[in-house]
Amino acid sequence: MPEVAFAGRSNVGKSSLLNTLWGRRGLARTSSTPGRTRTINFYLLEGAYYFVDLPGYGFAKVPLRMRREWAKGLEDYFRLRRNLRGVVVVMDARHGPTALDHQMFEWLKELGIEAVPVFTKVDKASQKEKVQARRRFEQWGLSPDEPLFFSARTGEGKDRLWSRLWRLLKAEAARLKE
Ligand code: GTP
Ligand code: MG
Numbered sequence: 001m002p003e004v005a006f007a008g009r010s011n012v013g014k015s016s017l018l019n020t021l022w023g024r025r026g027l028a029r030t031s032s033t034p035g036r037t038r039t040i041n042f043y044l045l046e047g048a049y050y051f052v053d054l055p056g057y058g059f060a061k062v063p064l065r066m067r068r069e070w071a072k073g074l075e076d077y078f079r080l081r082r083n084l085r086g087v088v089v090v091m092d093a094r095h096g097p098t099a100l101d102h103q104m105f106e107w108l109k110e111l112g113i114e115a116v117p118v119f120t121k122v123d124k125a126s127q128k129e130k131v132q133a134r135r136r137f138e139q140w141g142l143s144p145d146e147p148l149f150f151s152a153r154t155g156e157g158k159d160r161l162w163s164r165l166w167r168l169l170k171a172e173a174a175r176l177k178e
Helices: 015-022 064-080 098-113 127-139 158-170
Strands: 001-006 041-045 049-053 086-092 115-120
Touching: 001 015, 001 098, 001 158, 015 041, 015 049, 015 086, 015 115, 015 158, 041 158, 064 086, 064 098, 086 098, 086 158, 098 115, 115 127, 127 158
Parallel strands: 001 049, 001 086, 086 115
Antiparallel strands: 041 049
8 A cells, every 4th residue: 555654853843743634642652742643654544555753853852772763664664665655754834854864865865765844833934934944955855846835834835745645545556567
């Protein structure tokens, strides 16, 4: 079955985004403490596709050995998961893309995996911050895709993200044919 994964910095709001998309609070566990999601979590939805909640990157308090294990686990996941149709890269609308997000986009490009850029927490971002976030995203040339603005709190951007995800899930499985 096709699947879409959700990646991004620790505490950026990946699990909350997933819950808002699916319209259920407790689907993925969320927390105000960074490093809440520590495993790769597969959610089978409508018996037809998976949403995959990934542990966040860039959480400094995690011991180095554990960080390495996570990185290895994620690398294996991205490399080997043949039914992965795309990865939603979740960023904070208030801070814009970070160096680690940059690496994430590069990595996905290298692996030939589609990236869907999303700025979340727009309910907390000023107009100026949003403009800056988008500008840096474009300057860095992170992805040909327009970034979507989203809020798990207000549901802003939910419909647009869903239609983007549907296109991915329904698309030909390019990687399966390799
Ligand atoms: P890890 O699993 O630790 O990597 O975190 P995560 O990226 O899954 O973040 P999570 O969804 O657990 O949310 C982190 C914190 O941000 C929680 O306190 C959420 O309530 C808050 N949050 C998430 N999305 C939004 C949003 O759109 N708006 C606001 N205001 N807060 C949000
Ligand atoms: Mg999480």
